[in-house]
Amino acid sequence: MMNNNKKTNADWIALHTKNHARCNIRVQGAHIASWSPAGRDEQLFMSRLSSPDQSQPLRGGIPVIFPQFADLGPLPKHGFARTAIWRLEDVQQNDDTASATLVLTDTPESMQFWPHSFTATIRITLTDQALQVDWQVRNEGVQTMSFQVALHTYFRVAEGKFATILGLANSPSYNKLTQEKAAASGMDQLIVKNAIDSIYAQTPDHLILQTGLGELRIDKHGFPDTVVWTPWDEGARQIADLADDEGRAFICVEAACVNVPITLSPQQNWNASMKLGCSEE
Numbered sequence: 001m002m003n004n005n006k007k008t009n010a011d012w013i014a015l016h017t018k019n020h021a022r023c024n025i026r027v028q029g030a031h032i033a034s035w036s037p038a039g040r041d042e043q044l045f046m047s048r049l050s051s052p053d054q055s056q057p058l059r060g061g062i063p064v065i066f067p068q069f070a071d072l073g074p075l076p077k078h079g080f081a082r083t084a085i086w087r088l089e090d091v092q093q094n095d096d097t098a099s100a101t102l103v104l105t106d107t108p109e110s111m112q113f114w115p116h117s118f119t120a121t122i123r124i125t126l127t128d129q130a131l132q133v134d135w136q137v138r139n140e141g142v143q144t145m146s147f148q149v150a151l152h153t154y155f156r157v158a159e160g161k162f163a164t165i166l167g168l169a170n171s172p173s174y175n176k177l178t179q180e181k182a183a184a185s186g187m188d189q190l191i192v193k194n195a196i197d198s199i200y201a202q203t204p205d206h207l208i209l210q211t212g213l214g215e216l217r218i219d220k221h222g223f224p225d226t227v228v229w230t231p232w233d234e235g236a237r238q239i240a241d242l243a244d245d246e247g248r249a250f251i252c253v254e255a256a257c258v259n260v261p262i263t264l265s266p267q268q269n270w271n272a273s274m275k276l277g278c279s280e281e
């Protein structure tokens with residue numbers, strides 16, 4: 001089946017391959033809400049209490065964080081992109097690959113928060129065993145601009161299992177819960193058995209995540225940092241759009257630029273990508 005270059009004003013877009021890999025995207029926020037590779041279960045977590053209210057971000061999937069991470073600046077938490085109205089520019093749907101391109105530009109409202117003219121373009125590409133996000137930000141203004149970014153990916157964790165991340169051994173971190181810096185742990189595996197909210201610096205471009213549902217590769221380029229977050233049981237009770245029993249049902253492993261914000265001169269572009277792929281069994 002070939003159905004190229006379809007433009008649509010839909011609120012949601014569904015990508016699929018002929019072998020039944022699937023990905024659903026909410027156009028608002030350029031938010032990937034679900035992803036199942038061919039022949040495999042859903043890999044992303046979405047809270048059953050996630051609000052359909054468009055003023056709220058979805059609680060799960062892959063929120064797009066821009067131009068500020070968390071509360072590390074004067075803007076609303078995690079910036080404005082995750083609830084902004086993006087434009088669906090292009091959808092390509094072929095047998096083995098499908099993609100959607102979404103664009104966000106400044107508006108009079110964003111200018112009030114953040115006085116910069118920009119174009120942010122996100123292209124999401126689905127193949128049978130992988131999901132790739134390519135992201136470009138262009139400074140369209142006449143002044144230098146700085147920003148932080150993250151792909152705040154919520155991975156499902158199998159009931160009764162602990163998420164394990166491989167690849168963070170040589171990365172120093174900042175623990176947002178204790179506000180303490182830590183030297184590189186030297187430990188090959190980070191097994192998440194409790195609440196965690198840490199920013200790992202200068203992380204390798206290839207990480208492995210074990211969720212009990214299978215093993216995923218996280219390949220990233222242009223995102224030096226990795227944020228690891230889960231609220232666990234006690235934290236879940238503090239979050240309105242998360243059920244009490246969902247605190248350990250996911251792990252967020254976020255490809256990010258947080259420690260050193262990106263700085264763009266006028267007419268300069270920033271490019272980065274993240275690819276999630278299933279390891280061979």
Ligand SMILES: O=P(O)(O)OC[C@H]1O[C@H](O)[C@H](O)[C@@H](O)[C@@H]1O
Nearest residue numbers: 070077078176197227228229252
């Ligand atoms: O509740 P949200 O605004 O979606 O933020 C959820 C979490 O995002 C990041 O991972 C931060 O490091 C956490 O501190 C924050 O709690």
